[in-house]
Amino acid sequence: MRAGNSGSLSEDQLGSDSKPSTDDVSNLEAIGKASRSNGSALEKGEIFDLLKNSRRRSIIQYLRTHDGYAELNDVAEHIAADENDITVRELSSNQRKRVYIGLYQCHLPKMDTMGVVEYDKNRGTIELQDSVSQLLVYMDSVDEDEREEQAPDRDRLAPAIAAAVVGVVGLGTLGIGALATVPAAGWTLLCVAGIVAILGVQYVD
Numbered sequence: 001m002r003a004g005n006s007g008s009l010s011e012d013q014l015g016s017d018s019k020p021s022t023d024d025v026s027n028l029e030a031i032g033k034a035s036r037s038n039g040s041a042l043e044k045g046e047i048f049d050l051l052k053n054s055r056r057r058s059i060i061q062y063l064r065t066h067d068g069y070a071e072l073n074d075v076a077e078h079i080a081a082d083e084n085d086i087t088v089r090e091l092s093s094n095q096r097k098r099v100y101i102g103l104y105q106c107h108l109p110k111m112d113t114m115g116v117v118e119y120d121k122n123r124g125t126i127e128l129q130d131s132v133s134q135l136l137v138y139m140d141s142v143d144e145d146e147r148e149e150q151a152p153d154r155d156r157l158a159p160a161i162a163a164a165v166v167g168v169v170g171l172g173t174l175g176i177g178a179l180a181t182v183p184a185a186g187w188t189l190l191c192v193a194g195i196v197a198i199l200g201v202q203y204v205d
Contacts, residue, residue: 050135058082070126071125072103076096
């Protein structure tokens with residue numbers, strides 16, 4: 001385990017809210033059990049149980065974008081900000097603490113016991129383990145499905161832009177209303193903007 005600054009809150013900081021989180025009671029079963037070794041095989045039921053909770057998925061995603069290693073405080077702040085749809089700086093102490101307690105008492109001990117992460121409670125550090133690869137197969141599959149669902153919307157956007165440009169230019173050509181006063185250079189710029197927008201929709205990932 002790599003050395004790191006303490007990322008743990010004290011018991012006084014946890015306050016009266018330090019009782020076990022109720023967002024996933026099944027997590028309590030893992031507390032106190034010996035952790036599996038790195039790379040241990042997981043049953044399909046265990047994989048789905050780990051992935052059914054959005055906070056556990058968020059922990060894995062955060063670690064993946066930070067070289068597989070992070071401190072608990074940073075992960076808790078990231079998840080709290082995401083759940084409240086605000087920035088980390090805008091978080092209140094209660095918003096931070098609620099997420100921190102859930103991760104500290106339930107989710108991370110469970111993930112550590114299953115061998116998915118190595119969680120050092122004293123240092124407040126978290127590190128991905130090889131066993132997480134068994135979860136990533138399912139997580140990446142879900143991400144791919146979401147991208148495929150978004151693709152049709154993007155495909156329909158390009159024809160819509162083209163139709164709008166053709167419609168406006170057509171009305172201008174017929175001299176209808178205020179469009180009759182638009183100079184030729186204006187129509188050229190509109191057509192160029194339409195083409196750029198269509199290309200952007202087609203090629204931007």
